[in-house]
Structures are given as C-alpha cells and as structure tokens.
Amino acid sequence: MGDGGVGRRTFLAAMTGSGAAATAAADPAADPAAAETADGAAGGPEAEIRALVGRMTVAEKLGQLQQLAWTGATGPGGSQTASAEQAARKGELGSVLNIFGARHSNALQRIAVEESRLGIPLVFGLDVIHGFWTTFPIPLAQAASFDPEVARVDGEVSAKEARSNGIHWTFSPMMDVTHEPRWGRIAESCGEDPCLTSAFAAAKTRGYQGGDLAAKDRVAACAKHFVAYGGAEGGRDYNTVDVSESRLRNLYLPPFKAALDAGCATVMASFNTLSGIPAHANSHTLTEILKEDWEFDGVVVSDWNGVGELLPHGFAADGADAGRIALTAGVDMEMVSTHLADHGAELLASGRIKEDRLDDAVARVLRLKYALGLFAQPYVEEAEAVPGPTPQTRKAAREVAARSMVLLKNEGEVLPIGPGKAVAVVGPFADSRDMQGTWAGPGGEKFPPVTVLHGMRDGAGRGARVTYGVGATKAADVVVVVVGEGAKLSGEAASRSDLGLPGDQEELIEAVAATGIPFVVVLLNGRPLTVGNWVESASAVLEAWHPGIEGGHAIADVLYGKVNPGGKLPASFPRNVGQVPVHYNHENTGRPYDPKSPGNTYVTGYSDVERTPQFPFGYGLSYTTFEIGTPKASVARIGAGELRRGETFEVEVSVRNVGEVAGDEVVQLYVHDPVASLVQPVRRLRGFERVALGVGEAKVVRFVLGAEDLGFWTNAVDGRFVVEAGRVDLYVGSSSDARSACTIQVD
Known part of the structure; x- marks a missing residue:
C-alpha cells in the first residue's frame, strides 16, 4: 500500500507479536518450530501464516474465504446462523457478520477454536458506520465540520464499544465521492470532493485502528466501496458507472489511497459496474491498481452477495463461474453468497482457479486475524463489555454534532436566540426521535436520541419559555420549525427523484412565514435538499443533518449561541433537481457561463434556472465575521x-x-x-x-x-x-x- 510499501509496513507492524503459541495449542499437529516465532524472532507472522496454509485442506482454505450472516440479517441470502455454526465446527468458515454481544460472539468463537481441527479463530464484522452504542452524526454531517478530528473521535469511541462487544471488523469508512444528491448513500459519504474525503477517510481509519489492531479497544477498518460507486447513473443505487481512467484516478481513487496510507486493513468491492466490468470482477482495479501498484496486502471482501450478483449483471454464466471470476479478479472473501465454498474444489481441480491465488487469499485472511490478535486471544472479556453510552461519549457526540452544523442563512441576526425569548418549536421533527440517520447501528434503537424540543427546553435560560405545537406560535418571539427527511429516506436503496421536503412540510413553513414572526428552519436530513421554494421567507436556516444521539442538545447549543456554527457544506445544494449534477469541481466547456456576461444565452446551463447552485460547496455562515x-x-x-x-x-x-x-x-x-x-x-x-x-x-x-x-x-x-x-x-x-x-x- 502506498509508495514504497509504507502502508504495507504499517499493517504488518501491527501483527508483530501475534500468538503463534495459541495456534500451536489449538492445533495438536502444529509444527512446534512455528510456536517459537510468536514474537517475530524466527520468521514472524508471515512464516506462521505460510506454515498454517500448508497444513490446511482445500475445504478449510475455501472456508477461510467465506463470510456468513448471523440471525437478524436482511437482504439477499437471508439468515445463515445454522450454516455458520456447522461450518465453524468443521473449520470451514472465516468470518461472520452481524453477530455482536460478548456472550454471543464468544459462544460461536469457541466452536471454531475448540471444536475445529486447526482451531483457526473467526473474525466478526459489523456495519459500525457512525457509532455502535453512541450514535454520532452521519458521515456527511461530519464532513461538514471540515475537521477530520471529529471522524477520528467517532472511530475511536465506536471501536472501543464495538470491540468490547465482540466485533473485530467494521465495514467503514465509506469514501465514495459523489456528485449525486439523489443517491441515498451520499449520507454515508463525505460529499463531492476527493481532498476532503481523503482527509476524513484517513482520520476515521486511525480512529478505528489506532496503532495496534490487537488492542482491546480497536477494530479493523474497511475502505469501501471500491470503486466509483458514487458515480451511479441518475443517482439510482447499484446503478451503472462509466468513467474515464483519468476521472477514476483523479476523482474516485484518492480517498482509498489515503485510507490505505493510514494503514486501513481491508477493502470492500462495490456493487456497480465500472465501464462495463462489475467491480467484483474488475482485475484492473482490484489487482493491478490495489494489490500491485499500491502493494496492498490486506483483505478484499465482497459486498453483500456481490459475487452472486455477477449473474444478474450478465457477467457470469453460473455460480461456479462467478466464484472463479471474483477470486481471479482479486476478491479474497465472499460475503453471504457461497459460490467459492460450493464450487472452489471443482474449480481448483479443473485448473479454472490457481492454487497460488487461493493460497494468497487465505494468507490475507489469516494475516488480518493475526493483526487483530485473535490467535493469541480469540475471546472478549464478557465482564468488560461496554453496555451503552457514557457521559463522556455523549459529550463527544454532542460536540461533534454541533461542530458539524452549517448556518445557511441568518437575516436580521435572528440567531442566536437571545435570553428570555419565548420560543415555539413546531414541525414533524420537533419532538421526533428520527434523528439518528441511516446505519445508526445497534445503539440507534436501544438508546433513543435527544429530540429538538427536549434539547431546547434543556438549553433555554432561566425564565425562558419553550412551547410546542403550531398553536403556540402566536405568543412566541421566535419560531423554530424543524423539518427534513426521515432516516429511511436516505442511505442504501433510498435514492430520491425529488429533493424537496417530503409531504406538506413546505406548506407548514409558508404558514409560519405568514404569521410575520421571525422563524428559524432547522433541517434534519441525509442529503442536500432543494430549498428554493421557501428559503427566501425564512429568517434563518440551520443545516443540522441527522445529528445522532445528542442531536437535540447540539441543535439547542447552536440556536442559543453556546456554540457558534462553523461548519461548511461538503456538497453543493442544487436550486432544483433538474440542475443535478451541480458541483463546484466541474470541468470547463468551450462555452462556459460567465456571470459578467449574463445576456449571452449560448453557454452551458439551463434556460429556466440560474447556473449556480443554491448554496455552493464549502459555504457556511457564522455569528461573527x-x-x-x-x-x-x-x-x-x-x-x-x-x-x-x-x-x-x-x-x-x-x-x-x-x-x-x-x-x-x-x-x-x-x-x-x-x-x-x-x-x-x-x-x-x-x-x-x-x-x-x-x-x-x-x-x-x-x-x-x-x-x-x-x-x-x-x-x-x-x-x-x-x-x-x-x-x-x-x-x-x-x-x-x-x-x-x-x-x-x-x-
């Protein structure tokens, strides 16, 4: 990884000292000489890995490349709990996703370590995207802080909570640069710029992994989705991407390189085709660029059923063909679908897959397990499992949320709300707990967030009055209108063709405007929205995104001036959906728009809307100048x-x-x-x-x-x-x- 193999050395350094002795204890047939290399003195982890691969059967090798889903998983493939237990017992399973809880993970781990022939531990993965118990703002919001430290803090808190609950591996950070606000997964991204995304990708990786993956408070990160997933046509999730080599390398690849230079342990392939080649079958990106040019020695994992989807893509004839193509292209571990496990032995015997490529993939999986210290300590201490958010993690989430908010408008200095002001809080999200956003993690349901109403009442000074409901506006000095889109309207498989406020929320804003009372619109959303129909009537507009568990308190901190907003937009806000894609880093044309010559109609743009976005990338106001x-x-x-x-x-x-x-x-x-x-x-x-x-x-x-x-x-x-x-x-x-x-x- 990286020039001169810097990332590779970083990753391997994390593995030094992994327990070969544990491997020998779990495997009575293990070579005693291998145990002597526990501290890397006589060959190190790589020697142990080679020795272990040499003792494995073909079925055991293929098993290391298989990741199955645990109870509660949804989507193609369904639950695979019983299959996971059976495969673990036979030593024919490498990983399980969506299992968490120290007791549950230990129980399954004991089957793999104590009942299988070689005792190779499992690695447990989960989508810990912006929090485990303590939910931080969505990644798009964090990018709005223009402060990578907020991503590092999120990663560090999340890693500690997750690892203590049996999780070794998170499928994050997502670093898909996108110019498509219609695409639901923009919520998980850092927006439209590769430089900003690169900084946050590296910071989040460091937050998750720290300096030692084997530490009890760290997890392996996963750079996803490789690559160009954010370029989906029409913003429709999973859709076709067609890009030039220059755009691939200048726009989409830099954040991945930054994450790998920061030591990111794994990479996930993306769902899309890339110029006609599915990402899971793309040897140019997975092998030539990632593994050869960048010298990446970690694991490439498929996305959910990504290998199986080579069939509906029309790129593979059957399951065996899909497994062959994916492994040959550079995929090391298959998530949920089982084509390699089902057909790998036959493919190997017929020469359709090569033994050295199979062994390379197995070695990569074992390398990850050594780095995580699983051979030395496969179990977690159940008594040490973090049970939920703490006052310290809530404080961190509150600070990050406030730091991520963007002041879009503030006419007449309505904000901050002065002491003693009577405030009416209205809108469908005023007292709603739907603030955590997409992929909120297990904490999203177990630990509800602070609502805006609750936060405003907590944040109001002595003698201040905070009322709730439209009828309360008559006696208010300031009205706070809380609108937006729910978590289910952004994220995976949640593309939208209309970027306006859903339902009758715009009518509510118009009704409040008609009262003549100064009012603030607070936006809770997972993507850039079109606000052109009402933004002129609002006194002030605060983009709060989906702010997480302490969102209500953070919003109140900003509205009352305890925090001066300093965030900036990580993605442009279009004037209407017809402008999309509209982004700052576009290329010039032979007839570029010149604002100094507005009368020239023979330039790029539309005849019925201004050529600039409503709010550009990097924009954001403050209470000062x-x-x-x-x-x-x-x-x-x-x-x-x-x-x-x-x-x-x-x-x-x-x-x-x-x-x-x-x-x-x-x-x-x-x-x-x-x-x-x-x-x-x-x-x-x-x-x-x-x-x-x-x-x-x-x-x-x-x-x-x-x-x-x-x-x-x-x-x-x-x-x-x-x-x-x-x-x-x-x-x-x-x-x-x-x-x-x-x-x-x-x-």
Missing part, C-alpha cells in the same frame, strides 16, 4: 522536475475575526490549472484548515503544496501522473467561490 487576506506563495516559480522529486512550496494567508463574538472559520485553498493537456476542473480543493479566533484575533494559515496538488493523472490505462509546465492559479477563501488569488509558474 471574518476577513481573509490575499494569499502569498513562497515561490514565484518552481520546476516540474523539482515537484516530481518531492519539492514543496507554501501558500500563506491571514484570517482575522472582525466580528463581535469568537468563532471558527474554515480557510480553503483551491487550485486551477488553466491550460493543460487534459481539461482540468475549474477548481480543486487542495487544502483546508478550521481556525478558532477570538474577537479581533488574527492568524496566518499556511498550506504546503507539492506535485500531487498541481499534477493530474492522464487517461493511460497503466496510470501516468504528470506535472505540466504553465501558470497555476491559487484561490483562498471561505468557500469554493473564493476570489482572492495568487499565481505561480511551473517550469
């Missing part, structure tokens, strides 16, 4: 060869709080190459920093840029990165509309 100066580059010229040899330069800019309260500004740096051999995006985010400033305080922000920031990947299939000579424009500001600029010359 900031001034960002003119950027200055540390060099006027730099050689392309110098950049390719690792030389860097700095861009610095000053930012000052010129308002009346302390607050955060996100300083954003964008790059544009105006003349290139491949048409470049009009802007590319290449740096950002969230800066906290007191009243009157100033700070100089510095960004370090190098070849990866000024160059790009061409359409060469084997991957060619170039840094070309010419002028480069550097923009710095508070959103993707930044106008302050400087230039450098690449020679």
Whole structure:
C-alpha cells in the first residue's frame, strides 16, 4: 500500500507479536518450530501464516474465504446462523457478520477454536458506520465540520464499544465521492470532493485502528466501496458507472489511497459496474491498481452477495463461474453468497482457479486475524463489555454534532436566540426521535436520541419559555420549525427523484412565514435538499443533518449561541433537481457561463434556472465575521522536475475575526490549472484548515503544496501522473467561490 510499501509496513507492524503459541495449542499437529516465532524472532507472522496454509485442506482454505450472516440479517441470502455454526465446527468458515454481544460472539468463537481441527479463530464484522452504542452524526454531517478530528473521535469511541462487544471488523469508512444528491448513500459519504474525503477517510481509519489492531479497544477498518460507486447513473443505487481512467484516478481513487496510507486493513468491492466490468470482477482495479501498484496486502471482501450478483449483471454464466471470476479478479472473501465454498474444489481441480491465488487469499485472511490478535486471544472479556453510552461519549457526540452544523442563512441576526425569548418549536421533527440517520447501528434503537424540543427546553435560560405545537406560535418571539427527511429516506436503496421536503412540510413553513414572526428552519436530513421554494421567507436556516444521539442538545447549543456554527457544506445544494449534477469541481466547456456576461444565452446551463447552485460547496455562515487576506506563495516559480522529486512550496494567508463574538472559520485553498493537456476542473480543493479566533484575533494559515496538488493523472490505462509546465492559479477563501488569488509558474 502506498509508495514504497509504507502502508504495507504499517499493517504488518501491527501483527508483530501475534500468538503463534495459541495456534500451536489449538492445533495438536502444529509444527512446534512455528510456536517459537510468536514474537517475530524466527520468521514472524508471515512464516506462521505460510506454515498454517500448508497444513490446511482445500475445504478449510475455501472456508477461510467465506463470510456468513448471523440471525437478524436482511437482504439477499437471508439468515445463515445454522450454516455458520456447522461450518465453524468443521473449520470451514472465516468470518461472520452481524453477530455482536460478548456472550454471543464468544459462544460461536469457541466452536471454531475448540471444536475445529486447526482451531483457526473467526473474525466478526459489523456495519459500525457512525457509532455502535453512541450514535454520532452521519458521515456527511461530519464532513461538514471540515475537521477530520471529529471522524477520528467517532472511530475511536465506536471501536472501543464495538470491540468490547465482540466485533473485530467494521465495514467503514465509506469514501465514495459523489456528485449525486439523489443517491441515498451520499449520507454515508463525505460529499463531492476527493481532498476532503481523503482527509476524513484517513482520520476515521486511525480512529478505528489506532496503532495496534490487537488492542482491546480497536477494530479493523474497511475502505469501501471500491470503486466509483458514487458515480451511479441518475443517482439510482447499484446503478451503472462509466468513467474515464483519468476521472477514476483523479476523482474516485484518492480517498482509498489515503485510507490505505493510514494503514486501513481491508477493502470492500462495490456493487456497480465500472465501464462495463462489475467491480467484483474488475482485475484492473482490484489487482493491478490495489494489490500491485499500491502493494496492498490486506483483505478484499465482497459486498453483500456481490459475487452472486455477477449473474444478474450478465457477467457470469453460473455460480461456479462467478466464484472463479471474483477470486481471479482479486476478491479474497465472499460475503453471504457461497459460490467459492460450493464450487472452489471443482474449480481448483479443473485448473479454472490457481492454487497460488487461493493460497494468497487465505494468507490475507489469516494475516488480518493475526493483526487483530485473535490467535493469541480469540475471546472478549464478557465482564468488560461496554453496555451503552457514557457521559463522556455523549459529550463527544454532542460536540461533534454541533461542530458539524452549517448556518445557511441568518437575516436580521435572528440567531442566536437571545435570553428570555419565548420560543415555539413546531414541525414533524420537533419532538421526533428520527434523528439518528441511516446505519445508526445497534445503539440507534436501544438508546433513543435527544429530540429538538427536549434539547431546547434543556438549553433555554432561566425564565425562558419553550412551547410546542403550531398553536403556540402566536405568543412566541421566535419560531423554530424543524423539518427534513426521515432516516429511511436516505442511505442504501433510498435514492430520491425529488429533493424537496417530503409531504406538506413546505406548506407548514409558508404558514409560519405568514404569521410575520421571525422563524428559524432547522433541517434534519441525509442529503442536500432543494430549498428554493421557501428559503427566501425564512429568517434563518440551520443545516443540522441527522445529528445522532445528542442531536437535540447540539441543535439547542447552536440556536442559543453556546456554540457558534462553523461548519461548511461538503456538497453543493442544487436550486432544483433538474440542475443535478451541480458541483463546484466541474470541468470547463468551450462555452462556459460567465456571470459578467449574463445576456449571452449560448453557454452551458439551463434556460429556466440560474447556473449556480443554491448554496455552493464549502459555504457556511457564522455569528461573527471574518476577513481573509490575499494569499502569498513562497515561490514565484518552481520546476516540474523539482515537484516530481518531492519539492514543496507554501501558500500563506491571514484570517482575522472582525466580528463581535469568537468563532471558527474554515480557510480553503483551491487550485486551477488553466491550460493543460487534459481539461482540468475549474477548481480543486487542495487544502483546508478550521481556525478558532477570538474577537479581533488574527492568524496566518499556511498550506504546503507539492506535485500531487498541481499534477493530474492522464487517461493511460497503466496510470501516468504528470506535472505540466504553465501558470497555476491559487484561490483562498471561505468557500469554493473564493476570489482572492495568487499565481505561480511551473517550469
């Protein structure tokens, strides 16, 4: 993984010291010499893995590549509980997903370790996306913080809760860059930009894994979905993706590389086809790029029934063919479908799959188990299982939620709500517990969130009055209208063709507007919405997303001014659904829209709607005001060869709080190459920093840029990165509309 195998060394280092002695104890036939390498002194884990693979039967090898689902799992394949127990007993099972709870996982683990021939432990996986017991805001919301530390905190808390409850492996982070708000899984993503997504992917990976996967409070991360899942046509989930090699490498691949450079242990293949080849059958991405170019030595797991879906894709003739194609392309473990386990022996005997490829896949699975310390300690201490959220984790979730909110509008300084103000809270989500969002984890049902009404009543100062219901608005100084979309309207298989507020919520906003009372609209949603029909009538608009278990308190913290909002949009908000896709990092055309020449109709765009989004990427207001100066580059010229040899330069800019309260500004740096051999995006985010400033305080922000920031990947299939000579424009500001600029010359 990574240049020079940096990621590979990071992953292998986590395995040093895994217990070969436990392997020998579980397997009476084990080579005693292997046990002597427990501390890596005489060959290390790789020697142990090779020895163990050499003792395995074909059925046991194929079993290590099989992941089955536990009771309660839904979707294609259904529950496989009984099959999992039987396979574990025979030593023909590698992993189980959707089982959790220390007692339950230990019981199944004992079958595998104490009753099978070789005693190889199972690895247990679960979708811990934005919390286990303590539900944090959805990933899209976290990206709005423009602070990767929030993702690291989520990962760390989630890992501790999950590992103590028997989970070793989470199918997260999801890092699918997307320009499609209609796509439900944008809620699980970090939005439309690869630079922002890369930073959050690396941070979340570090939060989950820490420095030692064998630690009792860490889990293995999984970079998903590999690759370009976010490019689904029409935003329809699971749909076709057709991209050039350059767009694949410049837009969709960078976050995966960042996660692997951070040591991410596993990768999941995606559901989509990629330029006609299903991702589970794509040797170019899974083997040539991932395993060869990036030297990834971890596990590639299929998505749910992803191998089986090669049949309806029309890419495999039958189950045996599907298993052959997936394994050969680079899939190491099959989730839910059982084509490799069912047909692998026959495929091997006939030469349709190769023994060295089979052994490689098995070794990768065993490598993960060694890294997790499962050979040394396959069980969890049931008395140490974390039973639920703690005051500390709730505090962390509350802080992250408030940090992730974006102030979209604030006319007349309606916000923050002043002391003693009478507040009416109305709307279908005012006292709703539907705030956790998609993939909320087991804590989503067991530990209900704080509602907005509850949070507002807790947050109101002494003597303040908070009432609930439309009838209460007459006596209110400020009305808080809480609207949005429920969790089931975003996430997997929840694409929408209409991005407006569902039902009669817009009519409710219009009715409140008709009263003439100042009002705030709080949005609870899992995607960018169209707000054009009502946004002008609202005094203020707060994008709160699906904020998690402490959402009501966090919203109150922002509305009452205990927290000054500093979040920015990680994805553009379209004016209407017909604009989609509309995103900041688009390429120019031969007839680009020029706002200085609005009368020219022969330009790209639509005749019935403005060409710009309602709110652009990187946009967000504050209760204070900031001034960002003119950027200055540390060099006027730099050689392309110098950049390719690792030389860097700095861009610095000053930012000052010129308002009346302390607050955060996100300083954003964008790059544009105006003349290139491949048409470049009009802007590319290449740096950002969230800066906290007191009243009157100033700070100089510095960004370090190098070849990866000024160059790009061409359409060469084997991957060619170039840094070309010419002028480069550097923009710095508070959103993707930044106008302050400087230039450098690449020679």
